[in-house]
Amino acid sequence: MKAMIMAAGVGSRLMPLTMEIPKPMIPMVNQPLMEGTIKLLCEYGFKEIIANLHHQKQVIIDHFADGQEFGLQLGYSPEDELLGTAGGVKNCEWFLDDCFVVISGDALTDVDLISLLSQHKKNGALATIALKEVRDVEQFGVVIIDDMGKIRQFQEKPKEEEALSRLANTGIYIFEPEIFKYIPARQFYDFGKQVFPELVKIGAPFFGVPIDSYWCDIGDLETYRQAHGDILEGKLNIKCQTLMYNSGEGKMVLGEGSEISNEACIQGNVVIGQNCRIKAGAYISDSVIWDNSIIETGANLNSCIVGRSCKIGRSALINPGAVIASGCQLADRAQVAPGQKISR
DSSP states (O other), X not given: OEEEEXXXXXXXXXXXXXXXXXXXXXXXXXXXXXXXXHHHHHHTTOOEEEEEEOTTHHHHHXXXXXXXXXXXXXXXXXXXXXXXXXXXXXXXTTTOOSSEEEEETXXXXXXXXXXXXXXXXXXXXXXXXXXXXXXXXXXXXXXXXXTTOBEEEEEESOOGGGOSOOXXXXXXXXXXXXGGGGSOSSSOOOIIIIIHHHHHHHTOSEEEEEOOSOEEEOOSHHHHHHHHHHHHTTOSOOOOSOOEEEETTEEEEEOTTOEEOTTOEEESSXXXXXXXXXXTTOEEESOEEOTTOEEOTTOEEESOEEOTTOEEOTTOEEOTTOEEOTTOEEOTTOEEOTTOEEOO
C-alpha cells in the first residue's frame, strides 16, 4: 500500500522553533514528528511512501534518506513553489496509482489506518476523511455528516454558537486514484476550499469516519508543549526510543548523554533532549528542552520551550508560555515574560 505525507508547510505558527528546521522535524519526545508518522505507516503495512517538501527540505532528506532504515521505500516530491494540499498530491499522481492514504505532516496520532481503510472500502467511497470530535471548534474546519457518514457540509472555523458539528477534519484522508480528476495540474489547489466542496456539490461518494484514536494538530507552540504531556501521560501509543522516569507529579524523558544535578528539581511533565546539562539548583516544570542545551545554576523554567544549543544563565526566570529559539544565550538573572518569544 502507498501513502503520502504532507510535509511542505512552513510552520509559521511554530516560529521561532521552525526558523532552522521544517515543521515535520520538530522533536516530539526527542524524535522528529514525521518519524512517528513514518513508523505508524510502516506498522500498518504502508511500505511505499512519498513526501512533498518545500521549507528546509534538505533537513528531511538528510534524516530519512530513502527510508530503508525504517523498513520502507521513501521518495520525495520537492515544490519550489507551494502547490497547496490538493496540488501537492496531484503532483504525485504518477506515484499514487492505487487506493492511497494522505496524512498531514503536523499530525500527532495513533489512528488505526486499517480500520479507516476498511470503512472506506465498505462505503464504496471515492474519498474518506478521518474525523475527530473537538471541544474548540473555532480552531478547526468541521464536517457535517448524515446518518450514513456521507459528508453534507463543511464549516471553516465556525463560532461556537454557529457550529453545526464538533467533528474536525484531521487532515488524514483515503482516496481512490479517481480523485485526480477533480484536481487541476500545475497550480495551487486546496482540498478544504476547492476539492471537497466540489465533491459535496456533485454528490460524490464522499464520507467522514469519526475516530476514537488520539489525534492532535501540532498547530501552535502551546499545543506543541501540551502534546508532550499527552505522550508522557500515555494518552496515545507512540513508538519512540526513549526512557521515561517519574518526575514529581509527572513524567520525565531524559535524552541520551544528558546529565541532571542531584540538586536540580524537576516537576510535572518534562522532556529533556540529548547531551543537555541541568545544573544544581535549577528548577524545571512542565517544559520541553531540545538537544545540547545548558540550564545553569538556579535557573527557573516554567511551562516553556527551549530550543537546541541554548544556554540559560544563572538564576534566569522563564515564565509560562515563553519560547527560546535554538542557539540563544540568556544572561544570568535574565527574565522572559509570559508568552514571550526569544530569537537570536
